[in-house]
Amino acid sequence: MIVVLGMAILGAVLGALTARKRNGSGADMAQYAAGYGIACALLGLAISLILVRMV
Numbered sequence: 001m002i003v004v005l006g007m008a009i010l011g012a013v014l015g016a017l018t019a020r021k022r023n024g025s026g027a028d029m030a031q032y033a034a035g036y037g038i039a040c041a042l043l044g045l046a047i048s049l050i051l052v053r054m055v
Contacts, residue, residue: 004044011040 015036019029 001048003048004041007044008037008041012037014040 012033015032015034016029018036019032022028024032
């Protein structure tokens with residue numbers, strides 16, 4: 001579960017930085033952070049499930 005939360009936080013930070021790089025407003029940064037956070041959390045969940053099944 002920690003991996004999923006860590007991936008979500010990492011994705012949110014990357015999303016906010018991406019929006020800032022593209023000169024987005026605060027709402028843009030929030031939207032990018034949410035989208036990237038959700039996508040990375042799902043990726044972390046998939047990786048976590050694969051690793052648990054292999055062990």
